[in-house]
Amino acid sequence: MAEVFITRVSKFLPNSPISNDEMEEYLGLVHNSASRAKRIVLRNNGIKQRYYAFDKEGNSTHTNAQLTAEAIEGLYDEHFGPQDMELLSCGTSSPDTLMPSHAVLVHGFLKNRNVEVNCASGNCCAGMNALKFGYLSVKSEQTKNAVCTGSERTSSWMLADKFNVEVEHLEKMEATPILAFKKDFLRFMLSDGAGAFLLEDKPRGTLSLRIDWMEGYSYAHEIETCMYAGCEKEENGEVKPWSLYTPQEWLNESIFAIKQDTKLLDQYILEKGAESLKMAIDKHDISSEEIDYFLPHVSSHYFVEGLGKSLEAHGAPMAPEKWFMNLAQVGNVGAGSIYLMVEELFASGKLKEGDKILLSVPESARFSYTYALLTVVGA
Template identity: 65%
Template sequence: MKEVYITKISKFLPNRPISNDEMEDKLGIIDGKSSKGRRIVLRNNKITTRYYAIDDNGNITHNNAQLTKEAVEKLYDDNLKPNEIELLSCGTSSPDQILPSHAAMVHGFLKNGNTEINSPSGACCSGMNALKYGFLAVKSGQTENAVCTGSERTSSWMKSDTFEDELKHLNTLEDNPILAFNKDFLRWMLSDGAGAFLLENKPNGELPLKIEWMEGYSYAHELDACMYAGADKLESGFLKPWSEYPSDEWSKKSLFAMKQDVKLLGENILVKGVDSLKMAIQKHGLKPEDITYYLPHISSYYFKDKLYEEMVKQDVEIPWENWFMNLSNVGNVGAASIYIMVEELAASGKLKKGDKILLSVPESARFAYAYALLTVC
């Protein structure tokens, strides 16, 4: 088995940072009324700027595959030519279409010659699953290199026109229709962007990161869906897919919008997160004090203190000074967040040989968690 190293990292954040006060200008006002939930959500998540693939005139500038293509091309240098990529593995929770796959569309934009592609589906963990596929391919000797990506382009899913037909329909049914909070909530949480890693079987580059191990856990056998799109959640918890509704119901119910069961999220995301963290580090004999940098992908700073408290409760406390996050200035970029965090940490000049970096990524879709341990070489 080969050793696997992250030898180059890149990110692509579209256009300029968008402040909280500009969000409704970009995404649009629903039913002519400013969102009542916006200030509450933003106060809790403490995100101050994020990025949208929308220009100042309201035009869409990039789709998801194009964002990913931009990040991948930033990996090119004298040591990596476009046609030398042996495997392209791309994760996202917001693909541009149902078919073809996301990685196929990225490959189409790259036009870099024949290569193997892989498109793990899912939410935030899809970026880590893309990384694990590349990690295992290089480790097994199947390939000598792999480019792995995480990306999101959710802004277009959150624009006001996505919900207009639903509000018109509700207007015929009740006097004071409002967009359900489980749909409005995510409009103020999500951001666009892409990140990419180059994996190789040799420690090339200035400060390569060796991938020691990767682990994943799912709690779908215990818990209902929490974040979903392309379906409606029934009272029983069952997800009824868009394909079982008549087409005129798709827009009336905003079936393709992302939705979040906030109550289910709050009850489970941290407890199961720390439970899975304990399993991962115990399996590999890692102690919390061995971790130099802890990079948790969290959707909101609302969860930060509560995550720490749950760690203390379950006896896996990682000290605050070891935490590294950038949520407040780049926003929640879903599957891309962990890539963008690692890129920022690597570019900070803080890393030194021997440092241990623990990556921690949850997804609330049906509660799954992914972990990786990196060592600075």
């Protein structure tokens, strides 16, 4: 089995950063009313700015596939070009189309050569699942390199016009015309962007990141759906898919909006995260004291203190100085967030040979968790 190294990292964030005060200038006002959730959500999530792939007039500047292609093009240098790519593996939770897959749309924009293509769907873990496919391909010597990506373009799902029909319908039904919190609060959480890694079977450059192992865990067998889109959650916890609703119901109930059961989120996200992380490091016989950098993807700074306490309670404490996050500067980019964190750390000049980096990515859709251990190596 070959060793696998991340030899190049790249990101693409569209347009200019958008401050908290500017958000509704871009997203619009639902039913011409300022959001009641915005102030509370922004205070808790700690996000100061984010990026959107459209302008103030609502005109699209990039699709998800275009964001991803831009990030991939940042990997090219004198040693690796578009014709050298052997495998393309992409993950996202916000594809531009139901069919074709996100990955083949990206490949179409690259216009490079015939390559193997893999697409990972899901939520935040989709980016890590795309990475694992590339990792296993290079490790098993099926390919000598792989380009892996994580990306999101969720902002267009958050525009006010996507919810106005629902609120107008509520008003006609003589109900309170207010967008439900499970939909409204996510409008102020999510951001657009893409990250990309080049995986190779040999290190190069001043520093590379060796992937020592990757592990994934799902708790869908015991916990019901928490975060969802294209469906509605019923009283018994099951989800009713969009295909079983009428087109008018798609509008009246905002079926395609991203929603989250916040009670379930608070109940399980930290507990299962700490439990699964401890399982991963125990399996590979590494203690938390050996970790130099801990990169946890969190949707909100609201969870940071609780995650730290939960990890300590499960025997996997992570000292505060080891934590590395950039949520405040780039927002929650879902499947792309871990790529953006690695890119920023890699470019920071802080890394030295021998450093160990633990990546931790949860997703609340049905409570899944993915981990990877990286070691910094010289050329």
